[in-house]
Amino acid sequence: MAAPEEPQGLTPEEVAFFNENGYLLIPDELSQETVKGLLEETHKMLDEFSLDDHPMTKFSTGGEDGENHVGDKYFLESGDKVRFFFEEDAFSPTGTLTKPKQKAINKIGHYLHYLSPSYRHTSLSPRNAAIARSLSFCDPRVLQSMVICKQPEIGGAVPPHQDSTFLYTDPPSATGFWYALEDATIENGCLSFAKGSHRREPIRKRFVRTGTGEGEGTGFVDNEGARFPASVTPEEGVEGGERQGEEEYTIGEVKAGTLVLIHGNILHKSERNVSGKSRFIYTFHVIEGEEEYDGRNWLQPPKEGFSRLFGEV
Ligand SMILES: O=C(O)CCC(=O)C(=O)O
Incomplete structure (x- = not known):
């Protein structure tokens, strides 16, 4: 029997688009059957989790300045x-609670890519290894994953941010893999991107653990390490400079099954969902395992270490 064909990574055109713009939409990456299976698994998790001993932690991004970002023990210990x-x-x-629990959850995280067989299969796949290879990763590690529900009527906004603020390596290397499990539209809070901002927006801040023991929480500190990945040549004059004016955002409406790749330095956001339709998505993030990941980051590796994309699949 012939050996199964190795999946292809990105085309040269796709890599060029990603490098130029800082994001890439890949329609029909997941079959509708896979999407259906992942949604079924998600609804089962939402039906089965218990409110009995739940601390009722809300996912708060803390607004534009990020102050009061979620950071309790329940959140800090969710990495595994x-x-x-x-x-x-x-x-x-x-x-x-003003909604049934299934319609009240913003986010499920952060170890689905390891603990849930169907999300693991979707994440740690030969195709994703090939994509990471196209993006020049040497030892890509999946370090967190989540389902974001963006519930009807009450779905929270995600203010403009760069993923490497939250998943910092020195130099920055985070890349997001974001899959639409339902159609994402302007009405239900799709993503939008400040095109090319990964080349002009340094990682100025890092999201870290603060305090110890009972006083443990999270906060933002100045980034004293590298502010751009080695692969990015910042636009002239921006390395240490102030942010230049307002960014323009390009809307990223996508159909269920689309994969969106997101550069760790690109500014992106999503608006509130006040429509009657949910916007379920699945996302995981990859960092370069060869770069330095330090103990101040809010997310610390599980005992197995961050999940390898090469070698395991
Ligand atoms: O899905 C969203 O609304 C935001 C997701 C996001 O910004 C991220 O995963 O970095």
């Missing part, structure tokens, strides 16, 4: 678990 974070607007002023 499957945990459930609520939408901020799922509660009444007195703190009671």
